[in-house]
Amino acid sequence: MRRAELKIGRRLLAALACWVGVSASAATAGASSASCTGAAGEKPVYLTFDTGHMEIAPLVAEVLQRHRLKATFFLANERTRTGGASLDDQWAPWWRARAAEGHLFGSHTFDHAVWAGDTKGGFKVRPTAGPEAGRTLRWTAADYCESLQQSATRFEDMTGKKMAPIFRAAGGKTSSALLAAAKSCGWEHVPWTDAGFLGDELPSDKYPNKMLLNRALRNIRSGEILLAHLGIWSREEVWAPAVLEPLIVGLRERGFCFATLRDHPRYSDWLKR
Template sequence: MSAIREPLPSLHRVPRASPAWIWVLLAAHLAVLLAWWWLGWRAGLPLLVAVHLAFLWGALRPRSAMYGPVLSHLPVTDRRVWLTIDDGPSDDTPALLDLLDAHRAKATFFLVGERAAARPDLVREIATRGHGIGNHSHAHPQAWFWALGPARMRREITQCQEVLRAITGRAPRWFRAVVGHANPFVSAPLRDCGLARVAWDARAFDAVRGDPVAVVARLERELAPGAIVLLHEGARHGRNVEMIGLLLERMQALGYATVLPEDL
């Protein structure tokens, strides 16, 4: 059996013990307080709103590193991309695995803990076929993940980690935030679990758009060496398998291959 190669240290960046956002937040509020004191509420209130909007933008923007490091692109110069598939396992998983095999492609499946616990055989099949497995929260609280408090955020991350470790015998090393959002409480559980956060730089909203041709056309425009491609499975429109199959065909025609960060 060949030795398992670890991801490049520069790619797998676990949050530090003391996130810089704390000091930025304190400094920003001190500046607002001084402005309010010296210039009055007409200056202080707009500054306070601006500070809070800036920190909200850091939470809602998937590639923002305000609350810890995030990987959104691979340092690759040839035509290789990282395919990432969120929200499984699902009824789509077996067909997706067959598609990937047919195209000699590899992907990382960012799995939801509750869904993995319900379908452990699919999780093991993903690992057996040589694909990566990442943590995508335990219950996938899509509407409120960005606003979770420290206790719920920790449960979402650690419970999923425990489920995936129990099924595969190996803890994931990559985390994909729900809808790509983060907040000040995401860093501590990621650090404790040894997880690095992953965003993307190629997406086409395939979880909500049901037109495979339009989805793949947009993804094709965003393909580039080292791109991290965001894909989904199990969407309500039922066409994710068709979309990914068409994408793999277009990638092959354009000379693109897949790569996992562990293989760099």
């Protein structure tokens, strides 16, 4: 076994040690679904994940299965800790299983191309993955649309299912011109809300998991779109078991339920097209 794989295994084992207690408390709280039913007085929130290095993806899947929650995943072909990429053949079965469970999927541009400015006739972008990673490129609107579609094509190749016509800009960075360009080729942007930023991409030494969990439980209100990642390079603590499951349990105790973007007032009509 390679050294990198051993390190990942030790990190996950340490994370699972704290996960056991949370999972037990979740089980005693009952296995009822935390999904919204449309009843009056419900407080919906919308859980979304962007791709990342995928180390915590199996843990995320188990938490969602246990609580019978549907989430939205935004897909880019990002570098993983094991030297591959998040949409490669190693991860295809994982995505196929999530698609079979009925989650929603959108694009995150194929090479996680971060908008860096508008130009005459297009945009400057900086991919963080793929062969052009780290370079500043000049793209036309058609180039950006092609990158969005590339993730959708790969998703269909892996799962046999169509991707929803929604996307999240890499890094959340956009301009009105970029949003208009994406919409012209059939893509609607889904940002996160301020209080929905769960902070897993923040450095662990300044923002430990307990702080992130407490902040989320304190600040999240009805209607928030929550953002997390399937692994983030800037964070040393393993986020999923320490924050995701207690967050779900804590929000349910506060009367929140988990809806999908199919039911969001801004996106529901778009997704019915």
